[in-house]
Amino acid sequence: MSRSARTLPSTLRIHALARHLTHHNLAIPLASPLAIPAAAIPSSAHAYSTNAGAGAGVAPTSYAALTYKQFGNPTDVLRLVQVPLPPLTSSTVHVRFLASPINPADINQIQGAYPIKPTFNDTFGAIGGNEGVAEVIAAGSDIKGLKVGDWVIPEDSGFGTWRTHARFTEAELIKLPKEGVSKIAAATISVNPCTAYRMLKDFVDLKPGDVVIQNGANSGVGQAVIQLAKAWGFKTVNVVRDRPNIDDLRAHLTSLGADLVITEQDLRTPETAAKIKALAATSNDDGDYKKGGGSVKLAFNCVGGQSATNLVRLLGHDAHLVTYGAMSRTPLTFPTSPFIFKNLSCHGFWMARWNARHDNSLRERMLVDLCGMIAKGQLREVRWGKVGFAKGVGKEEESRLLAAVGKAGEGFAGEKKVFVM
Ligand SMILES: NC(=O)c1ccc[n+]([C@@H]2O[C@H](COP(=O)([O-])OP(=O)(O)OC[C@H]3O[C@@H](n4cnc5c(N)ncnc54)[C@H](OP(=O)(O)O)[C@@H]3O)[C@@H](O)[C@H]2O)c1
Known part of the structure; x- marks a missing residue:
């Protein structure tokens, strides 16, 4: 597709990929009085x-x-x-x-x-x-x-x-x-909701009822994941760091559509595993290939380190972990056993790379979709x-x-x- 300006039938127009712009302007030191001649506006403007x-x-x-x-x-x-x-x-x-x-x-x-x-x-x-x-x-x-x-x-x-x-x-x-x-x-709109949109669509062919787990669930991306997943019929397990006002955060994420909100500390308890199993029981997935039960199919990792390791432990067979952030600044460590025996897949995702490597019409469709969801109140x-x-x-x-x-x-x-x- 041509990357020059064009008229699209939709309300949105996507234009060429502009490379990092250099401005040859003069900065005015703070102490200097402003003495800039009025900009000449061509009469054609x-x-x-x-x-x-x-x-x-x-x-x-x-x-x-x-x-x-x-x-x-x-x-x-x-x-x-x-x-x-x-x-x-x-x-x-x-x-x-x-x-x-x-x-x-x-x-x-x-x-x-x-x-x-x-x-x-x-x-x-x-x-x-x-x-x-x-x-x-x-x-x-x-x-x-x-x-x-x-x-x-x-x-x-x-x-x-x-x-x-x-x-x-x-x-x-x-x-x-x-x-x-x-x-x-x-x-x-262009960073966090688009990242959530792509990660929910591009790695697993999710069906309504399927379960997604994410850490950093109160991040901008996490809040968008919860809402898009809700609108599309997926369930979310949302992991956040504990804090004094955790009830307020829990209420906020629940109001966005979160099915389960748990703290990092709760992530490895048997109670949490049971709650997630119950949530996934109605999933379309037969992820536990021996037992035929539902399981978590997709995980989004915003944090890294121990938090990511704990997410991996909760994944079902053939599940995918997508890492998009590194807020803890600690490397990823995957437990070997589930990695082998559950056939897990791990990916990185970067929105800027996706934008550069995909046709503009796909980005256009995504932004139109997202603006529509905002207008309908599905994405706050x-x-x-x-x-x-x-x-x-x-x-x-x-x-x-x-x-x-x-x-x-x-x-x-x-x-x-x-x-x-
Ligand atoms: N790959 C991509 O294309 C892409 C796109 C968008 C964003 N990102 C990345 O995703 C991450 C979140 O971005 P955002 O804009 O959604 O962020 P945001 O709205 O500013 O939220 C920051 C999040 O990071 C958490 N956090 C901060 N410090 C932390 C730490 N030391 N350990 C664990 N969690 C910590 C915060 O949780 P607390 O409330 O507990 O502090 C919060 O959930 C960033 O790393 C960003 O660069 C990547």
Whole structure:
């Protein structure tokens, strides 16, 4: 399939895979007064004079962004700076970011520990963040598939979403349906729900009634797994770390559709094994090939280490374990006996790799599906906490945003932190 811009029959348009963009803008030191000439907007641009909502009407000339010039601890290397917005051209759009989450991968990327490395330019370096939703506020005259007011997400990782504004080409964006989709749901759709969607569909041909087990069940991915599984008729066993307010977490995950919520400590008790067996009894699987009983067919591992080992012990014959996260930063160890005698399969999954290796139409179908599920109330917003993004730059604002990034990288956060612009 051509990767150039095209019109699709669906509400969603998927465009080319944009490679990590380099901006040749000048960063303005915090102490400097802003002295940027107004951006020249070509007369051909249909922009800034429409009534497309907040943000439209005035051509911005610069934007605030959380940037870094070298890898390191985010709270050490991130800087809040004002960056000139490149002028609109006939083949570009200007967007205003609405919301952008702080994901674990964003932290890893700034630390230099993520496979996708940003391109550092000579002035401000790179902009943090990989996910977020923006509103088109101006479109050049050659732009055919986007208009002012549309909601868009970056087509690729690495663009830098912790900023208020940006200039994109059409091919660097995916347009999202807006109806019934909140800006938080849109800002967090492309990583976690897509990962949950693919992992539930691509490894085992699950049938309604089948049982999936996962650790890190309160993560953004885990919350999406619970809800998609519920909507598709699968049962979930959800493992979380114990905490003082465990009842609140249990109630939250149950309200999303979790069938069983257990702590890491409970994972190896006979009571838990019995509960899981009972849950799987109605499974379509005859996984225990000798006894003909139901069993757990699929496991998702967000944590690694002992937690993953314990998940493996609960799997049935011919089951699959998919590892997508490594939150404990400890390696995987598989018990040999079930690995051999139950014919277990282990896989890794990375959404960015899947996106790069699959036809755009598949991604389009997935995003349309997910937006439909959001609109129907089957997929709720991740539990999130608002961090107001900087309205301007200054040391106080910088410290506030850096503190939020630092907190987001800690365990037991309780919610995903989302910058709201
Ligand atoms: N492979 C992919 O394509 C892909 C896609 C999306 C996400 N991921 C990965 O999946 C993981 C979760 O991402 P997310 O965005 O869903 O995260 P999130 O919403 O920020 O949640 C973080 C999760 O990690 C748990 N956690 C934090 N520190 C931990 C530790 N030391 N030991 C065990 N658990 C710990 C948290 O549980 P507590 O409440 O107990 O702290 C929570 O469940 C990350 O590793 C991320 O990089 C991978």
